Amino acid sequence: MTIREINIPKRTIMTPGPVEVHPRVLRALSYPVLGQFDPAFTEMMNEVMAMLRQLFRTKNNWAFPVDGTSRAGLEAVLASIIRPGDKVLVPIFGRFGYLLAEICERYRADVYTMECPWGEVFAPEDVIREIKRVAPEIVAIVHGETSTGCMQPLEEIGRACRELDVLCVVDAVATIGGTDVNTDEWCLDAVIGGTQKCLSVPSGMAPITFNSRIEKRINERKKVERGIATEEDLKRERERAPIFSNYFDISQLMDYWSPRRLNHHTEATSMLYALREGVRVVLEEGLGERFERHRLHEAALVEGIRAMGLELFAEGRRKLPTVTCVKVPEQIDADLVRNMMLDEFGVEIASSFGPLHGKIWRIGTMGYSCRKENVLFTLAALEAVLIHVGAPVQPGRALQAVLSFYHEKTAVKGGVS
Amino acid sequence: MTIREINIPKRTIMTPGPVEVHPRVLRALSYPVLGQFDPAFTEMMNEVMAMLRQLFRTKNNWAFPVDGTSRAGLEAVLASIIRPGDKVLVPIFGRFGYLLAEICERYRADVYTMECPWGEVFAPEDVIREIKRVAPEIVAIVHGETSTGCMQPLEEIGRACRELDVLCVVDAVATIGGTDVNTDEWCLDAVIGGTQKCLSVPSGMAPITFNSRIEKRINERKKVERGIATEEDLKRERERAPIFSNYFDISQLMDYWSPRRLNHHTEATSMLYALREGVRVVLEEGLGERFERHRLHEAALVEGIRAMGLELFAEGRRKLPTVTCVKVPEQIDADLVRNMMLDEFGVEIASSFGPLHGKIWRIGTMGYSCRKENVLFTLAALEAVLIHVGAPVQPGRALQAVLSFYHEKTAVKGGVS
Numbered sequence: 056m057t058i059r060e061i062n063i064p065k066r067t068i069m070t071p072g073p074v075e076v077h078p079r080v081l082r083a084l085s086y087p088v089l090g091q092f093d094p095a096f097t098e099m100m101n102e103v104m105a106m107l108r109q110l111f112r113t114k115n116n117w118a119f120p121v122d123g124t125s126r127a128g129l130e131a132v133l134a135s136i137i138r139p140g141d142k143v144l145v146p147i148f149g150r151f152g153y154l155l156a157e158i159c160e161r162y163r164a165d166v167y168t169m170e171c172p173w174g175e176v177f178a179p180e181d182v183i184r185e186i187k188r189v190a191p192e193i194v195a196i197v198h199g200e201t202s203t204g205c206m207q208p209l210e211e212i213g214r215a216c217r218e219l220d221v222l223c224v225v226d227a228v229a230t231i232g233g234t235d236v237n238t239d240e241w242c243l244d245a246v247i248g249g250t251q252k253c254l255s256v257p258s259g260m261a262p263i264t265f266n267s268r269i270e271k272r273i274n275e276r277k278k279v280e281r282g283i284a285t286e287e288d289l290k291r292e293r294e295r296a297p298i299f300s301n302y303f304d305i306s307q308l309m310d311y312w313s314p315r316r317l318n319h320h321t322e323a324t325s326m327l328y329a330l331r332e333g334v335r336v337v338l339e340e341g342l343g344e345r346f347e348r349h350r351l352h353e354a355a356l357v358e359g360i361r362a363m364g365l366e367l368f369a370e371g372r373r374k375l376p377t378v379t380c381v382k383v384p385e386q387i388d389a390d391l392v393r394n395m396m397l398d399e400f401g402v403e404i405a406s407s408f409g410p411l412h413g414k415i416w417r418i419g420t421m422g423y424s425c426r427k428e429n430v431l432f433t434l435a436a437l438e439a440v441l442i443h444v445g446a447p448v449q450p451g452r453a454l455q456a457v458l459s460f461y462h463e464k465t466a467v468k469g470g471v472s
Numbered sequence: 473m474t475i476r477e478i479n480i481p482k483r484t485i486m487t488p489g490p491v492e493v494h495p496r497v498l499r500a501l502s503y504p505v506l507g508q509f510d511p512a513f514t515e516m517m518n519e520v521m522a523m524l525r526q527l528f529r530t531k532n533n534w535a536f537p538v539d540g541t542s543r544a545g546l547e548a549v550l551a552s553i554i555r556p557g558d559k560v561l562v563p564i565f566g567r568f569g570y571l572l573a574e575i576c577e578r579y580r581a582d583v584y585t586m587e588c589p590w591g592e593v594f595a596p597e598d599v600i601r602e603i604k605r606v607a608p609e610i611v612a613i614v615h616g617e618t619s620t621g622c623m624q625p626l627e628e629i630g631r632a633c634r635e636l637d638v639l640c641v642v643d644a645v646a647t648i649g650g651t652d653v654n655t656d657e658w659c660l661d662a663v664i665g666g667t668q669k670c671l672s673v674p675s676g677m678a679p680i681t682f683n684s685r686i687e688k689r690i691n692e693r694k695k696v697e698r699g700i701a702t703e704e705d706l707k708r709e710r711e712r713a714p715i716f717s718n719y720f721d722i723s724q725l726m727d728y729w730s731p732r733r734l735n736h737h738t739e740a741t742s743m744l745y746a747l748r749e750g751v752r753v754v755l756e757e758g759l760g761e762r763f764e765r766h767r768l769h770e771a772a773l774v775e776g777i778r779a780m781g782l783e784l785f786a787e788g789r790r791k792l793p794t795v796t797c798v799k800v801p802e803q804i805d806a807d808l809v810r811n812m813m814l815d816e817f818g819v820e821i822a823s824s825f826g827p828l829h830g831k832i833w834r835i836g837t838m839g840y841s842c843r844k845e846n847v848l849f850t851l852a853a854l855e856a857v858l859i860h861v862g863a864p865v866q867p868g869r870a871l872q873a874v875l876s877f878y879h880e881k882t883a884v885k886g887g888v889s
Contacts, residue, residue, distance in 0.1 A: 058523065058752045061745060063503045064512050073738055076505050084742055085502035086480045088493050088674050090820045095481050106475065122676055123540040123719060124737035130719045158718045251738055257505050259539055259676055259740030299716060301575045302540060302547045318825070320541035321490055321668055323676030325501055326743065328478060335475045403507045408735070 066397075067424075069433045070405040071201035071229060071378045071417050073251035073258050074424035076329075080256050083332035088324040092316060099331060100312065100322065106334045110231065111246055111264040112342075113238040118264040119312045120330055122323045125228040125249035127303070128261025130158050132224055132245045133195065135273045135305035138296040139163035142191040146182050148207065149173055149200035150408045151226060159195060162299060167191060173203045173411060174380075176373045179211035186212075186221060193222045198236065199229035201252075202408050204369045204380035204417060206230065213242035222268060228252060231262070232337050233349045233377040233421055238264060245269050250326075253349070253377055255422030256333035260326045270309070273298075277306040350376050351464060352420045352430050355457050359434040362456035363441075364449045368415045377425075380407070380415045384446045389413045392440050400436035427461060483814075484841075486850045487822040488618035488646060488795045488834050490668035490675050491841035493746075497673050500749035505741040513741070514733060516748060521729065523751045527648065528663055528681040529759075530655040535681040536729045537747055539740045542645040542666035544720070545678025547575050549641055549662045550612065552690045552722035555713040556580035559608040563599050565624060566590055566617035567825045568643060576612060579716060584608060590620045590828060591797075593790045596628035603629075603638060610639045615653065616646035618669075619825050621786045621797035621834060623647065630659035639685060645669060648679070649754050650766045650794040650838055655681060662686050667743075670766070670794055672839030673750035677743045687726070690715075694723040767793050768881060769837045769847050772874050776851040779873035780858075781866045785832045794842075797824070797832045801863045806830045809857050817853035844878060 068075045089096040100119070107118035121128045133155075137143065143164040145156040148171050159166045167189045171177055186194060194216055199206045209225060216223035224245045227236045231246075233253030238246050245265035251258035276298050298304045302320070310317035337345060353376045360367065360381055368380035383389040389406055393416065396402045405417040418433065419425075434453045441448045485492045506513040517536070524535035538545045550572075554560065560581040562573040565588050576583045584606045588594055603611060611633055616623045626642060633640035641662045644653045648663075650670030655663050662682035668675035693715050715721045719737070727734035754762060770793050777784065777798055785797035800806040806823055810833065813819045822834040835850065836842075851870045858865045 058519070058755065061500055061503060061516070061748060063506060063745075066504070066506060066510065068505070068507055070507055073505055073507060073741055076742070081502045081504065083478055085498045086478060087483070087498065088485070088490055088668075089480060089483060090485055090487055090490060091675075093483065093814065093820060099478070102475070123544060124740060126737050127540060127544075127719050130717065134717075154718070161714065161716050161718050161721075163716075251505075251741075257740060257742040258508075258738040259743050297578065299578050299580075300547065300551075300720075301571070301578050302544050302720075303717075304578075320543050321675040323541060323674060323743075324490055324668075325493070325674035325746070326676050326740075329742070331478060338475065397510065403510060 065401055067400070067402045067429055067432055069418050069420070069424055069429060070403055071252065071419040072249065072421060074255060074419055074421045076257055077255040077333060077336050077423040079336055080329050080333045083328040084325050086328055091322050091324070096324070097316060099327065103327060103331050103334070104312065106331065106338060107262050107264060109338055110262070110334055111236060111238045111248070112240070113264050115238070115264045115266045117270060117309065118262070119308070120260040120262045120327065121308070122320060122326070123261060124258050125247070125261045126154065128247040128263045129155065129226055131303040131305055131308070132247055132263060132265065133158050134162050134300045134303040135276070135298050136193060136222060136269060137162040137164045138276070140165055141193060142167060142189060143193045143195055144169070144186060144189050144191040145195050146177050146185070148176050148203065148205060149197065150202035151197045151200055155195045155197065155226060174205065174369050176205050176207045179208060182212050183215040186215060186219060191221060193224060195224045197226040199227065199234070199375045199377060201229045201375070201378050201417065202411065204375045204378040205373050206234070206375040209243065210241045216244070217242040222272070229375065229377060232345065234346050250330060250333065252419070253422045254333045254337065255424070256329045257326070260323065260330050262330065273306050349420060349425055352425045352427065353377070353379060355427070355460050356418060356420055356430050356434070358460045359430065359453035359457040362449065363434070363438055363453040364447065377419060377421050379418045379420065381418065382415055383413065387441070387444060387446050389416060392416070392444060395440045395443070396436045399440070400432070402433050402436040404433065404437070431457060482818055484817070484819045484846055484849055486835050486837070486841055486846060487820055488669065488836040489666065489838060491672060491836055491838045493674055494672040494750060494753050494840040496753055497746050497750045500745040501742050503745055508739050508741070509733060516744065517729065517739065520744060520748050520751070523748065523755060524679050524681060526755055527679070527751055528653060528655045528665070529657070530681050532655070532681045532683045534687065534726065535679070536725070537677040537679045537744065538725070539737060539743070540678060541675050542664070542678045543571065545664040545680045546572065546643055548720040548722055548725070549664055549680060549682065550575050551579050551717045551720040552693070552715050553610060553639060553686060554579040554581045555693070557582055558610060559584060559606060560610045560612055561586070561603060561606050561608040562612050563594050563602070565593050565620065565622055566614065567619035568614045568617055572612045572614065572643060591622065591786050593622050593624045596625060599629050600632040603632060603636060608638060610641060612641045613643070615642050615644040616651070616792045616794060618646045618792070618795050618834065619828065621792045621795040622790050623651070623792040626660065627658045633661070634659040639689070646792065646794060649762065651763050667747060667750065669836070670839045671750045671754060672841070673746045674743070677740065677747050679747065690723050766837060766842055769842045769844065770794070770796060772844070772877050773835060773837055773847050773851070775877045776847065776870035776874040779866065780851070780855055780870040781864065794836060794838050796835045796837065798835065799832055800830065804858070804861060804863050806833060809861060812857045812860070813853045816857070817849070819850050819853040821850065821854070848874060
């Protein structure tokens with residue numbers, strides 16, 4: 056059987072993920088694998104844990120990847136802490152809030168939701184009032200909602216949860232490595248990141264961190280092995296709900312990621328190399344510098360979008376700095392524009408979900424994709440296609456505005472990466 | 473913060489997985505990523521499905537990877553078909569049988585087990601008798617049990633399940649790509665493979681296939697989306713058990729892997745490149761030729777082990793052709809020998825689990841690791857370390873026996889890959 060060689064077309068990927076992978080990460084993926092208990096590999100596991108603590112800005116003992124895509128990390132945390140009937144409050148401001156609620160339902164939580172219109176975020180006091188009213192065991196909330204380009208402020212909510220002894224679980228898939236996620240200072244009990252967005256690592260791993268409050272709850276549910284359990288163990292086990300997944304059982308993942316090294320799965324070797332290199336790139340750049348770079352190119356993109364005569368969907372303080380949502384001009388077929396950008400320019404931007412499909416385009420400025428030439432080329436492609444389909448844009452203005460913007464910033468700061 | 477560059481030491485990996493990754497697969501891992509809905513990527517998804525059908529020897533419509541390590545594939549299939557209280561029969565002949573039982577328990581099946589001593593397999597008629605007695609909905613069984621180096625014949629069991637209208641789910645993680653797994657002819661309803669063993673792809677994906685019997689059962693449990701469900705839908709939904717995982721919900725994975733392309737997770741791009749290239753290498757070699765190569769190097773290894781004066785743990789027809797278990801000579805510290813092989817020679821072999829830990833070594837001959845020079849170097853290292861620790865081996869005989877074996881085979885067949 057003859058199957059053709061893989062041929063990857065050249066793309067400029069400006070979606071909210073997956074985005075372009077950093078060349079150093081691509082190189083790391085091609086290194087030979089090691090056995091999972093090879094000391095050279097277990098040492099790397101420990102290094103990754105140390106690096107993830109810095110990325111999540113935490114002193115938590117536990118920080119490691121779950122082997123699966125981002126939602127595997129979300130499900131691992133939620134599956135490990137939700138006991139059937141537990142009250143979970145999920146404030147929803149876009150598609151990924153629904154995902155959190157849906158995962159909680161699968162694990163038979165008593166799910167309470169509150170919603171605000173897509174394109175807005177919650178006033179923290181509204182969420183806190185609802186926490187007091189519902190008195191949930193857990194609040195599960197999205198930080199950066201890529202479906203609407205909005206970012207929920209978490210500091211007050213996290214602190215309120217701590218005071219009220221509620222566990223606060225945060226989906227930071229779209230923000231980790233691109234804008235501040237301050238786990239400890241914001242009192243977040245568990246935070247789940249994604250690899251394929253601002254970390255510029257391929258999809259397939261989900262770095263998570265959680266504190267001793269979460270750990271305590273998980274250990275209460277830990278299964279004692281058949282052969283070594285006493286009658287009392289078994290009685291206690293019957294009384295408490297076990298974790299209803301083997302793959303996502305964080306009590307077993309802790310045994311694997313601790314010096315005990317109890318075999319659970321076989322760690323995804325090459326993806327761990329990639330994560331290590333990706334986070335290494337982030338920490339070398341510096342978290343503060345990296346967040347500033349993300350804001351710079353976001354601002355440049357917004358400048359160009361506006362100069363073209365287009366409008367933003369979500370702006371101001373609620374805007375997610377790593378995703379920019381652009382309103383599709385009336386009478387313009389949003390998918391036709393996207394497809395033409397991909398076919399003619401190799402530039403990929405995203406549509407959105409549900410009520411926003413066809414209404415907005417979503418443009419990511421994430422990780423390695425968040426670069427000057429990508430911003431310029433995306434605007435050039437968008438403008439050309441819009442002119443081609445007869446949209447009322449101001450020809451030539453976007454790139455001039457963006458060039459001026461960069462020159463001004465460069466003159467002040469010196470150098471734009 | 474300065475973190476050192478990754479430095480991977482050179483290893484000869486002769487464990488039952490993860491094993492050495494094929495160089496072409498390592499290269500594929502380093503290609504730039506594509507967006508998940510890029511036509512160039514969705515075309516690749518379809519290609520992978522077509523290639524997996526050939527690998528699994530099936531006409532099944534469904535053959536795709538689950539994004540997670542091998543046990544993620546096992547859990548996805550079991551989670552999607554087990555309704556609480558369903559009877560599942562798990563014949564156990566080693567550690568990974570226990571894993572199947574444990575996953576089924578987590579999803580609240582009524583689990584029936586039968587066991588045979590580690591190092592043996594079941595007579596098919598014994599399993600069939602138990603199926604008739606228990607009358608389970610599902611039989612879940614391991615094909616190649618790496619913990620004991622044994623392989624369970626499945627043809628009669630699969631056919632009996634079909635006749636009795638029982639679903640037969642098979643863990644072929646250790647056998648797929650290394651020895652025959654004949655899904656359709658053996659009447660297996662769902663088969664789960666692993667990447668990091670005979671396919672020589674890194675850990676992190678689990679290719680699965682399943683037929684319309686499994687599909688029907690999964691679709692009966694499919695969740696209807698809130699906004700479009702009628703009163704009758706909701707009533708029916710209340711009556712039937714939903715799938716208790718979002719990540720492992722195969723009804724949603726089918727929507728993602730079908731022309732509908734309904735977004736579920738973001739497919740693990742680089743791992744999909746790796747799987748595509750790994751299976752491409754397998755199909756180019758040819759399944760028959762590849763299985764023959766595995767038997768050849770297994771036989772060479774066994775020849776050397778015996779010539780050295782060591783004994784096998786499981787032999788004959790029940791032996792797994794991709795793993796050879798060797799009895800540790802009396803008074804010899806099994807882990808000390810393994811560690812010295814790794815430290816001095818960079819050669820990795822494995823210990824075993826539970827009752828067999830310290831009693832046997834397990835040597836894999838899998839995928840790209842299954843090569844003449846690896847067999848020779850592993851035997852040389854094992855012999856030298858055993859002499860060093862004072863074990864009663866016959867010096868020098870192993871390699872001479874193996875060289876003669878290969879020369880003889882080469883003279884007959886011409887060429888040994």
